[in-house]
Amino acid sequence: MSFWNDLRAGVQERTTTGDVSASLFKTITSFGVPPLGVVQPTFYMGRCYILCYDYMDYVEKLLACEASPEQVIQYLLYIRETVGTLGRCVRNAVGPIEEILSAIDDIFDERVRKLEENIASSIIEEAASEAEDEIEHEEISEEEDEFQRERKAMASALQSKLEAVDVSCSVAIELAGRLATMYDCCVRYIHGLRDLQAPDIVGEVVIFMRTFTDVQHIMDTQMRHLLLEDVFLEKNSPFQTGLMPWISHAVGELVHQVNES
Numbered sequence: 733m734s735f736w737n738d739l740r741a742g743v744q745e746r747t748t749t750g751d752v753s754a755s756l757f758k759t760i761t762s763f764g765v766p767p768l769g770v771v772q773p774t775f776y777m778g779r780c781y782i783l784c785y786d787y788m789d790y791v792e793k794l795l796a797c798e799a800s801p802e803q804v805i806q807y808l809l810y811i812r813e814t815v816g817t818l819g820r821c822v823r824n825a826v827g828p829i830e831e832i833l834s835a836i837d838d839i840f841d842e843r844v845r846k847l848e849e850n851i852a853s854s855i856i857e858e859a860a861s862e863a864e865d866e867i868e869h870e871e872i873s874e875e876e877d878e879f880q881r882e883r884k885a886m887a888s889a890l891q892s893k894l895e896a897v898d899v900s901c902s903v904a905i906e907l908a909g910r911l912a913t914m915y916d917c918c919v920r921y922i923h924g925l926r927d928l929q930a931p932d933i934v935g936e937v938v939i940f941m942r943t944f945t946d947v948q949h950i951m952d953t954q955m956r957h958l959l960l961e962d963v964f965l966e967k968n969s970p971f972q973t974g975l976m977p978w979i980s981h982a983v984g985e986l987v988h989q990v991n992e993s
Contacts, residue, residue: 736882736919743788753778755929762934765835773832776825780951781925783818784918790814791915795889799896801986808986812979815914819959826952833944840937879916887912898989899982907978914958914975921950 756774761767794807890908895901924947927933933940958974 734879734882735923736879736916739788739919739922740792743785743792747782749775749778749782751778752781752925752929756925759928759934759940760832760836763836763937763940764839765832769828769831769835773825773828776821777829777925777947779821780818780825781922783814783821784921787811787814787818788915788918791886791890791911794911795886795893797893799893801897801989804893804897804899805983805986805990808979808983811911812976812983815959815975818955822951822955823960826948826956829944829948829951833941833948836937836941836944840941879919883912883916886915894982897986899985903978903981903985907975907982910958910975910978914955917950917954917958921947921955924950 753774756777757767757770760770760774790807790810794804794811797803797807887908890911891904894904894908899907924943927943928940928947933943959976960974
């Protein structure tokens with residue numbers, strides 16, 4: 733069973749923001765990062781972790797609910813409120829996370845300099861070459877879309893649910909795809925944070941940096957694209973819109989149906 737399916741099966745699992753935040757704080761400060769700059773980002777990262785579970789839970793409830801406009805409206809509005817809160821947490825986290833990455837990068841550079849003082853340069857060059865090969869191999873692996881099949885299946889199921897209550901085909905397709913993509917982001921974000929809290933990552937600055945950078949990418953690039961949008965006066969937005977307007981389109985159509993009935 734894949735991590736995606738494992739997570740779906742255990743989506744009712746609950747922990748607290750404090751559990752996640754305190755664990756991340758302990759790990760990050762163990763590398764020598766000043767603690768005062770770690771509190772805010774770890775709070776919001778922990779909060780995002782919990783909100784990802786909330787989001788996934790509401791999506792599961794939407795998939796399982798009766799195909800009636802009233803019930804679909806209910807869960808779409810729950811999802812809307814959840815992603816609104818999640819978007820604010822992402823916005824508050826990404827800047828301080830960059831500062832942590834910069835601080836850890838400085839710490840890593842200092843360790844390398846000390847290592848160079850004690851080891852012959854040829855050994856350093858060989859280690860650097862091996863590290864580059866490893867990173868290149870990982871970059872190739874990262875290009876693979878790990879959860880593509882599961883995401884497409886979820887998008888199809890969500891589209892069917894929306895069309896069953898007579899949401900227009902174009903809105904159902906656009907909204908279902910974005911809901912499933914956000915679910916995918918949540919799965920990978922939770923996966924990354926669990927890796928950051930693994931006991932064997934303590935002291936492993938290179939592994940930590942790589943995983944932490946992956947988590948930052950999910951938040952700062954993918955989640956922000958789906959959750960945070962600017963308002964444009966012109967008719968056509970210069971980028972693909974995220975979740976909020978499509979939830980509004982779907983809810984608007986369903987409310988019209990309910991009022992007519």
